[in-house]
Amino acid sequence: MxxxxxxxxxxxxxxxxxxxxxxxxxKIARFEKMRVFENPGERVMVALSAGNLSVTQNALNLLDxxxxxxxxxxxxxxxxxxxxxxxxxxxxMREVREYDEKYLREQNIDVSASFILGGQIAGETPRLFxxxxxxxFIEALNDTPYFQIGEIKxxxxxxxxxxxxxxxxxxxxxxxxxxxxxxxRSNLSVGAPIDLLIYRADSLRVETRERLxxxxxxLARINREWDEGLHRVFDSLPAHDW
Amino acid sequence: MxxxxxxxxxxxxxxxxxxxxxxxxxKIARFEKMRVFENPGERVMVALSAGNLSVTQNALNLLDxxxxxxxxxxxxxxxxxxxxxxxxxxxxMREVREYDEKYLREQNIDVSASFILGGQIAGETPRLFxxxxxxxFIEALNDTPYFQIGEIKxxxxxxxxxxxxxxxxxxxxxxxxxxxxxxxRSNLSVGAPIDLLIYRADSLRVETRERLxxxxxxLARINREWDEGLHRVFDSLPAHDW
Numbered sequence: 001m002x003x004x005x006x007x008x009x010x011x012x013x014x015x016x017x018x019x020x021x022x023x024x025x026x027k028i029a030r031f032e033k034m035r036v037f038e039n040p041g042e043r044v045m046v047a048l049s050a051g052n053l054s055v056t057q058n059a060l061n062l063l064d065x066x067x068x069x070x071x072x073x074x075x076x077x078x079x080x081x082x083x084x085x086x087x088x089x090x091x092x093m094r095e096v097r098e099y100d101e102k103y104l105r106e107q108n109i110d111v112s113a114s115f116i117l118g119g120q121i122a123g124e125t126p127r128l129f130x131x132x133x134x135x136x137f138i139e140a141l142n143d144t145p146y147f148q149i150g151e152i153k154x155x156x157x158x159x160x161x162x163x164x165x166x167x168x169x170x171x172x173x174x175x176x177x178x179x180x181x182x183x184x185r186s187n188l189s190v191g192a193p194i195d196l197l198i199y200r201a202d203s204l205r206v207e208t209r210e211r212l213x214x215x216x217x218x219l220a221r222i223n224r225e226w227d228e229g230l231h232r233v234f235d236s237l238p239a240h241d242w
Numbered sequence: 243m244x245x246x247x248x249x250x251x252x253x254x255x256x257x258x259x260x261x262x263x264x265x266x267x268x269k270i271a272r273f274e275k276m277r278v279f280e281n282p283g284e285r286v287m288v289a290l291s292a293g294n295l296s297v298t299q300n301a302l303n304l305l306d307x308x309x310x311x312x313x314x315x316x317x318x319x320x321x322x323x324x325x326x327x328x329x330x331x332x333x334x335m336r337e338v339r340e341y342d343e344k345y346l347r348e349q350n351i352d353v354s355a356s357f358i359l360g361g362q363i364a365g366e367t368p369r370l371f372x373x374x375x376x377x378x379f380i381e382a383l384n385d386t387p388y389f390q391i392g393e394i395k396x397x398x399x400x401x402x403x404x405x406x407x408x409x410x411x412x413x414x415x416x417x418x419x420x421x422x423x424x425x426x427r428s429n430l431s432v433g434a435p436i437d438l439l440i441y442r443a444d445s446l447r448v449e450t451r452e453r454l455x456x457x458x459x460x461l462a463r464i465n466r467e468w469d470e471g472l473h474r475v476f477d478s479l480p481a482h483d484w
Contacts, residue, residue: 153395157424161469162476170481178476182399222479227403229478233471234404234420237464239412 001189002033002150004048005179006116007172008128008140010165013118013199014172016180017048018150020191034195035060037076040205043121045076045085046197050149051113051133054100059092059113082127083139086117090135097135114149119199126201154186155179169198174222177212181223194219243431244275244392246290247421248358249414250370250382252407255360255441256414258422259290260392262433276437277302279318282447285363287318287327288439292391293355293375296342301334301355324369325381328359332377339377356391361441368443396428397421411440416464419454423465436461 004017017033031053037045049056067075079085097111104111117137118128128140130147140147145165148156155178162175173196183190192214200207212219246259259275273295279287291298309317321327339353346353359379360370370382372389382389387407390398397420404417415438425432433456440450454461 153428154399156428157396157399158472160427161472171476173482174476174479178479185402186395186398218480218482225479226475229475230400230403230472233468233475234413234416236471237416237467238460240415240460 001187002050003152003155003180003183003187003190004033004050004116004149005146005155005159005176006046006048006118006128006130006140007146007163007167007176008118008126008165009145009163009167009169009172010201011169012201012203013046013120013126013128014169014176015046015048015116015118015195015197015199016173016176017195018180018184018190019193019195020189021053030193032195034197036197036206036209037119038206039077041122042204043077043119044199044204044206045082045117045119045121046199047089048116048149049113050115052104052109052111055093055096055111055113056115058096058100059089059115062092062095063088080121081124082117082119082121082129085119085121086129086131086137086139089115089117090131090137093131093133094135116147116149120201120204122204126199151183151187151190155183158182169200173198177219177222178226181219181226192216192219243429244292245394245397245422245425245429245432246275246292246358246391247388247397247401247418248288248290248360248370248372248382249388249405249409249418250360250368250407251387251405251409251411251414252443253411254443254445255288255362255368255370256411256418257288257290257358257360257437257439257441258415258418259437260422260426260432261435261437262431263295272435274437276439278439278448278451279361280448281319283364284446285319285361286441286446286448287324287359287361287363288441289331290358290391291355292357294346294351294353297335297338297353297355298357300338300342301331301357304334304337305330322363323366324359324361324363324371327361327363328371328373328379328381331357331359332373332379335373335375336377358389358391362443362446364446368441393425393429393432397425400424411442415440419461419464420468423461423468434458434461 007014035047112133115131120126131137194212198208249256277289354375357373362368373379436454
């Protein structure tokens with residue numbers, strides 16, 4: 001399983017992903033699910049992936065291969081808009097699925113996969129997309145400024161409570177990490193390390209990218225303080241008078 | 243969809259269920275999902291149901307019909323243990339599924355269903371069971387003193403944080419209602435009124451059974467205070483120093 005969050009806030013974008021994959025409970029490995037495409041001063045794109053790892057990896061690898069083979073061809077490095085980038089990624093995923101799906105389905109292997117793709121290209125504002133398994137995609141707008149992929153339910157209520165478009169990057173990061181804590185507690189197949197990337201609007205470069213290990217002091221501190229705070233609030237709630 | 247929680251605490255049992263059913267987004271109705279079997283001073287049983295409504299209703303109706311036709315026959319009214327009650331319920335569900343399943347599957351209708359069954363029979367301690375769609379069942383023990391059925395994920399993290407076997411009935415009710423709030427916010431097909439039943443261990447009667455409407459003042463108050471408290475705790479958490 002996987003859990004990834006992408007947020008599109010006025011101040012910029014926040015991306016958080018776990019790094020656990022599993023094919024059965026005894027086949028757990030660590031794979032980064034965050035891929036960054038950066039040409040400082042000109043474009044930054046971040047792709048988070050969930051679902052069948054061969055599908056998501058190969059879609060990105062296909063785009064990468066073609067861009068290296070022919071730098072003039074249309075690629076994530078030269079499209080003029082994030083919309084075109086999302087379409088490229090969706091098309092690449094369709095191509096991989098068409099190539100592999102028949103063989104995977106024969107073994108009842110789930111071929112579904114999805115991406116969160118966000119970033120900024122000079123001349124545009126920062127944008128955030130969710131690319132579905134079928135290759136179509138939607139863009140985050142004001143009402144719901146975030147996307148989740150993977151094991152999304154446990155960590156959704158806190159995002160709905162706390163995050164609006166106008167939330168600060170700082171609040172976005174805090175909330176994403178709390179959402180991860182709820183998910184990691186409830187689903188063994190989501191796990192640290194947690195990859196975190198914060199993109200400040202119009203900076204056109206990645207300033208903050210971190211890998212938070214399981215014993216990361218900041219992570220431990222907010223998880224502990226959140227838990228203590230929740231218990232305090234819970235205890236202070238009035239009892240029902242039956 | 244549905245959401246139901248049953249808790250087995252040292253002080254007694256807590257049952258909470260929503261009352262919305264839907265067969266498609268434009269076919270929403272209100273059905274109570276809590277069924278009570280009470281013989282004051284001798285036994286109290288509460289069944290919460292999720293899944294295919296015809297399967298769960300008919301399983302209960304079947305048990306009811308047979309008990310009325312022949313009061314001497316084995317029924318929920320005369321079995322000597324909650325274990326036997328859970329088995330009766332599981333068997334009744336199997337019977338209904340065998341009777342109907344072929345016709346439902348032809349229309350791709352989901353026949354899965356499940357029950358939480360809890361209560362106490364004189365001579366036993368209070369017990370809580372989860373009856374699966376296949377008719378087999380498990381009992382709540384110390385490590386995990388609650389069961390959920392239906393739309394379980396949104397409201398699970400708060401239960402895991404707050405509820406242990408030794409939690410008070412009061413805490414159990416508060417936590418269940420908060421868990422409902424998170425679920426109702428996230429899934430339109432779970433909705434008020436909320437049925438609440440609190441069973442105090444060894445009382446062998448139902449003392450508290452309430453239907454909380456959408457505008458119930460207690461519900462509104464704890465939801466508001468919980469939300470405000472969460473925001474307070476959230477704001478007080480330290481920011482990450484990037």
